[in-house]
Amino acid sequence: MYLSMKLHVTNHLNLKLYPQTSEISSYADYKTKIRTNPIYRRNPLISKAYKPTMHVSSSFSSCCPVKSSLIDPDGGALVDLVVPESERVKKTLEAEALPKVRLTKIDIEWVLVISEGWASPLRGFMRENEYLQSLHFSCLRMEDGSVVNMSLPIVLAIDDETKERIGSSPKVGLVGPNGDLVGILQSIEIYKHNKEERIARTWGTTAPGLPYVEEVINPAGNWLVGGDLEVLSPIKYNDGLDHYRLSPQQLRKEFDRRQADAVFAFQLRNPVHNGHALLMNDTRRRLLEMGYKNPILLLHPLGGFTKADDVPLDVRMEQHSKVLEDGVLDPETTIVAIFPSPMHYAGPTEVQWHAKARINAGANFYIVGRDPAGMGHPTEKRDLYDPDHGKRVLSMALGLEKLNILPFRVAAYDTVDKKMAFFDPSRAKDFLFISGTKMRTYARNGENPPDGFMCPSGWKVLVKYYESLQAEEASLQQAVLTT
Amino acid sequence: MYLSMKLHVTNHLNLKLYPQTSEISSYADYKTKIRTNPIYRRNPLISKAYKPTMHVSSSFSSCCPVKSSLIDPDGGALVDLVVPESERVKKTLEAEALPKVRLTKIDIEWVLVISEGWASPLRGFMRENEYLQSLHFSCLRMEDGSVVNMSLPIVLAIDDETKERIGSSPKVGLVGPNGDLVGILQSIEIYKHNKEERIARTWGTTAPGLPYVEEVINPAGNWLVGGDLEVLSPIKYNDGLDHYRLSPQQLRKEFDRRQADAVFAFQLRNPVHNGHALLMNDTRRRLLEMGYKNPILLLHPLGGFTKADDVPLDVRMEQHSKVLEDGVLDPETTIVAIFPSPMHYAGPTEVQWHAKARINAGANFYIVGRDPAGMGHPTEKRDLYDPDHGKRVLSMALGLEKLNILPFRVAAYDTVDKKMAFFDPSRAKDFLFISGTKMRTYARNGENPPDGFMCPSGWKVLVKYYESLQAEEASLQQAVLTT
Numbered sequence: 017m018y019l020s021m022k023l024h025v026t027n028h029l030n031l032k033l034y035p036q037t038s039e040i041s042s043y044a045d046y047k048t049k050i051r052t053n054p055i056y057r058r059n060p061l062i063s064k065a066y067k068p069t070m071h072v073s074s075s076f077s078s079c080c081p082v083k084s085s086l087i088d089p090d091g092g093a094l095v096d097l098v099v100p101e102s103e104r105v106k107k108t109l110e111a112e113a114l115p116k117v118r119l120t121k122i123d124i125e126w127v128l129v130i131s132e133g134w135a136s137p138l139r140g141f142m143r144e145n146e147y148l149q150s151l152h153f154s155c156l157r158m159e160d161g162s163v164v165n166m167s168l169p170i171v172l173a174i175d176d177e178t179k180e181r182i183g184s185s186p187k188v189g190l191v192g193p194n195g196d197l198v199g200i201l202q203s204i205e206i207y208k209h210n211k212e213e214r215i216a217r218t219w220g221t222t223a224p225g226l227p228y229v230e231e232v233i234n235p236a237g238n239w240l241v242g243g244d245l246e247v248l249s250p251i252k253y254n255d256g257l258d259h260y261r262l263s264p265q266q267l268r269k270e271f272d273r274r275q276a277d278a279v280f281a282f283q284l285r286n287p288v289h290n291g292h293a294l295l296m297n298d299t300r301r302r303l304l305e306m307g308y309k310n311p312i313l314l315l316h317p318l319g320g321f322t323k324a325d326d327v328p329l330d331v332r333m334e335q336h337s338k339v340l341e342d343g344v345l346d347p348e349t350t351i352v353a354i355f356p357s358p359m360h361y362a363g364p365t366e367v368q369w370h371a372k373a374r375i376n377a378g379a380n381f382y383i384v385g386r387d388p389a390g391m392g393h394p395t396e397k398r399d400l401y402d403p404d405h406g407k408r409v410l411s412m413a414l415g416l417e418k419l420n421i422l423p424f425r426v427a428a429y430d431t432v433d434k435k436m437a438f439f440d441p442s443r444a445k446d447f448l449f450i451s452g453t454k455m456r457t458y459a460r461n462g463e464n465p466p467d468g469f470m471c472p473s474g475w476k477v478l479v480k481y482y483e484s485l486q487a488e489e490a491s492l493q494q495a496v497l498t499t
Numbered sequence: 500m501y502l503s504m505k506l507h508v509t510n511h512l513n514l515k516l517y518p519q520t521s522e523i524s525s526y527a528d529y530k531t532k533i534r535t536n537p538i539y540r541r542n543p544l545i546s547k548a549y550k551p552t553m554h555v556s557s558s559f560s561s562c563c564p565v566k567s568s569l570i571d572p573d574g575g576a577l578v579d580l581v582v583p584e585s586e587r588v589k590k591t592l593e594a595e596a597l598p599k600v601r602l603t604k605i606d607i608e609w610v611l612v613i614s615e616g617w618a619s620p621l622r623g624f625m626r627e628n629e630y631l632q633s634l635h636f637s638c639l640r641m642e643d644g645s646v647v648n649m650s651l652p653i654v655l656a657i658d659d660e661t662k663e664r665i666g667s668s669p670k671v672g673l674v675g676p677n678g679d680l681v682g683i684l685q686s687i688e689i690y691k692h693n694k695e696e697r698i699a700r701t702w703g704t705t706a707p708g709l710p711y712v713e714e715v716i717n718p719a720g721n722w723l724v725g726g727d728l729e730v731l732s733p734i735k736y737n738d739g740l741d742h743y744r745l746s747p748q749q750l751r752k753e754f755d756r757r758q759a760d761a762v763f764a765f766q767l768r769n770p771v772h773n774g775h776a777l778l779m780n781d782t783r784r785r786l787l788e789m790g791y792k793n794p795i796l797l798l799h800p801l802g803g804f805t806k807a808d809d810v811p812l813d814v815r816m817e818q819h820s821k822v823l824e825d826g827v828l829d830p831e832t833t834i835v836a837i838f839p840s841p842m843h844y845a846g847p848t849e850v851q852w853h854a855k856a857r858i859n860a861g862a863n864f865y866i867v868g869r870d871p872a873g874m875g876h877p878t879e880k881r882d883l884y885d886p887d888h889g890k891r892v893l894s895m896a897l898g899l900e901k902l903n904i905l906p907f908r909v910a911a912y913d914t915v916d917k918k919m920a921f922f923d924p925s926r927a928k929d930f931l932f933i934s935g936t937k938m939r940t941y942a943r944n945g946e947n948p949p950d951g952f953m954c955p956s957g958w959k960v961l962v963k964y965y966e967s968l969q970a971e972e973a974s975l976q977q978a979v980l981t982t
Binding site: 148152153154163167216217219364365401417 | 631634636637638646650691693695700706848896897
């Protein structure tokens with residue numbers, strides 16, 4: 017059914033790639049167990065995801081450290097920075113009395129990321145030593161001499177006036193965009209925000225037009241404030257998607273509950289087409305061939321900041337749900353959840369962050385494709401990054417030695433077989449590359465992509481979205497004309 | 500005599516900082532031994548430096564691996580890439596038959612650096628995997644999983660025409676700027692030279708006006724060629740300074756011969772003023788206090804490419820020699836040699852290279868000051884790097900754990916005591932900062948700096964140089980007017 021795929025499992029230190037003994041006697045047994053469990057008969061997407069209550073009790077999260085047996089979190093223990101219920105009132109009073117730092121929407125995304133432990137062992141916004149290590153080594157050195165990967169600076173910018181207001185206070189209160197108290201930053205350190213250096217070392221360019229730079233860094237203040245974070249209560253968006261926002265702790269618990277003996281993560285920020293599905297299914301097949309009994313796919317769309325022309329998160333989540341409903345991916349062995357990080361589009365530097373965060377969520381295999389986290393050069397007619405560099409850098413990255421990297425060849429539309437297949441250079445002319453831009457153009461113009469590119473119900477979600485976008489644009493234009 | 504100095508010895512892993520037992524019974528004994536040795540009665544500078552024959556026999560260098568007991572070279576063994584005498588004819592014939600790559604003056608500097616083992620364990624110009632690791636992690640991972648520092652990409656650029664000429668040849672012959680055969684690059688790999696990314700990640704800026712970028716990278720080709728280097732015979736400049744160009748192997752041998760129990764390296768590219776001397780002497784005093792019996796100073800001026808307004812190497816070497824003759828530094832415990840690397844002016848990134856190379860030369864202590872390898876921002880009115888970042892990054896750098904970093908406070912001219920002293924912020928107004936630019940302005944205008952800034956004979960060397968420069972300029976102007 018699927019084309020054969022050359023799957024290279026790279027692992028610097030020749031760590032054990034084959035499964036540990038599982039308590040489940042056979043995979044068939046396991047499938048039966050799963051099928052007969054009524055919870056999995058509902059929406060194939062949502063039912064497979066562990067459905068948390070809207071507010072995970074912090075006493076639960078602090079008293080029951082969840083640790084999947086597959087891979088340890090960076091630093092040995094998952095960071096959880098939500099203050100216990102019992103201390104909430106006291107901490108809220110403390111925060112109210114402090115000089116305040118107003119957070120942007122993106123800052124809140126980082127607060128969520130840090131507080132749930134995606135960036136473990138990081139316990140707050142970076143102080144200068146952590147910032148410098150991240151910029152220079154894409155790593156942090158731990159006190160015991162070990163090294164964890166940390167390729168993106170996770171920092172909080174403040175302007176001159178806020179710095180002035182903080183004065184010599186050793187801590188600050190954090191206030192959300194709507195004025196609500198979010199948390200406290202303890203034992204703070206304020207240092208210069210050298211934007212040029214940060215941008216150059218993170219993106220490998222300072223050309224104007226990088227989305228995160230234009231929208232987040234350029235408007236930000238000239239100072240950074242680092243410190244230990246305490247979050248008053250779990251961050252919720254109340255956008256109807258919070259049940260997809262599973263914390264690393266929740267994901268690990270779910271992997272353990274399903275008795276996964278391998279977890280392979282797939283990062284994406286685009287609709288799932290059949291090329292992606294081919295790859296994910298083939299990866300699972302190969303893991304089974306390697307002897308794993310129950311490899312679980314973590315389909316993990318990025319849910320934070322994305323550039324304006326990317327498909328919005330709610331549309332993508334609906335599209336993903338159709339892909340599972342249509343059976344293109346097996347809902348029984350797939351968990352769909354949102355990765356709450358904002359997107360940098362920083363290619364080889366960012367892909368390390370994407371992989372590292374998934375270690376913390378319990379994934380021990382990470383799938384990496386062509387030009388991960390890449391984009392076109394903002395001012396030149398070329399890719400910003402060599403499309404091969406992402407997977408090469410990831411395979412060599414310091415602090416990611418325990419993660420198994422699964423590079424894959426590019427998939428394209430095979431016009432002979434009329435389906436998505438791994439690109440075969442020996443008959444290159446038979447293949448049609450359908451880029452994200454091209455896919456969006458099809459959907460925007462109401463055209464259909466070639467048969468077999470994407471499941472029809474998933475495609476309809478995109479068409480509907482672009483129609484609504486055009487209707488909105490038309491009514492805006494009408495409003496402008498009328499005024 | 501010297502002002503007290505707060506010397507912080509940092510060492511990530513709490514390695515042993517105190518001396519091992521020495522075979523010399525006492526330091527006084529040792530000094531007597533040194534003094535009575537006739538070789539040290541000559542020029543105090545040159546006599547202290549191990550004086551190699553102009554061409555070190557390669558059979559000597561390959562059969563007698565020198566390994567100072569103080570610190571291991573990176574990768575465990577010093578790289579030596581000069582082909583043995585017995586194979587020279589054969590290798591020359593091999594090189595002659597190969598497609599050729601013409602080297603620039605700076606390329607030759609790197610050939611010297613690599614071939615002598617300063618960049619151990621690097622055995623040639625970087626292939627793409629090494630290049631990417633250097634750009635992203637400032638490190639190379641060894642096969643055994645250990646990590647060595649490698650912060651600057653050491654690469655060889657070629658243009659489209661040369662790439663075309665090489666075709667699919669697995670090796671190339673290297674030809675010097677004068678057309679002489681220099682060596683062979685074996686098992687080559689050609690890959691894209693993304694100059695923008697290289698510059699951004701190395702310097703943390705892409706602003707125009709970086710000396711190495713303008714003079715070396717911008718004019719270079721769009722491809723890089725990596726491979727294993729073989730050098731046909733030791734690189735010599737025949738500029739009257741080759742006897743100062745001691746290889747890491749020669750330096751280690753000399754440290755061992757002197758029975759050094761600590762070697763502290765001082766990198767510089769400027770004339771030595773009394774502030775430098777204060778620091779070096781104070782460092783030695785502190786090392787003696789720590790229990791070392793025979794700490795040796797490696798005064799190690801950089802001898803490769805420098806920017807146009809830096810003082811030329813021959814003038815600096817003459818100035819250094821005067822400083823030793825005047826007794827400002829003790830010739831008995833000082834070795835002066837040339838560090839043959841070109842200068843990048845890449846601040847915190849480059850200082851790692853400066854330190855790493857000195858490990859290979861046998862130094863186990865490295866002195867780092869304010870803004871090492873820094874310069875003014877090329878387009879903005881500020882330092883390009885935060886002056887503190889160099890020593891902070893160096894202290895945290897991956898792969899440099901075995902080196903003891905000695906940060907020092909800035910020295911300035913104390914107008915009350917009329918001498919160079921460590922800056923005391925409590926009486927800041929008493930101190931006069933004499934920058935390199937200011938020093939050059941004094942010398943150019945024939946003015947004297949304040950008494951006690953530099954030893955008079957050293958100062959005369961600079962005055963003479965600037966007089967000759969002005970005479971040259973005047974005669975050039977005259978020539979233009981006459982024509």
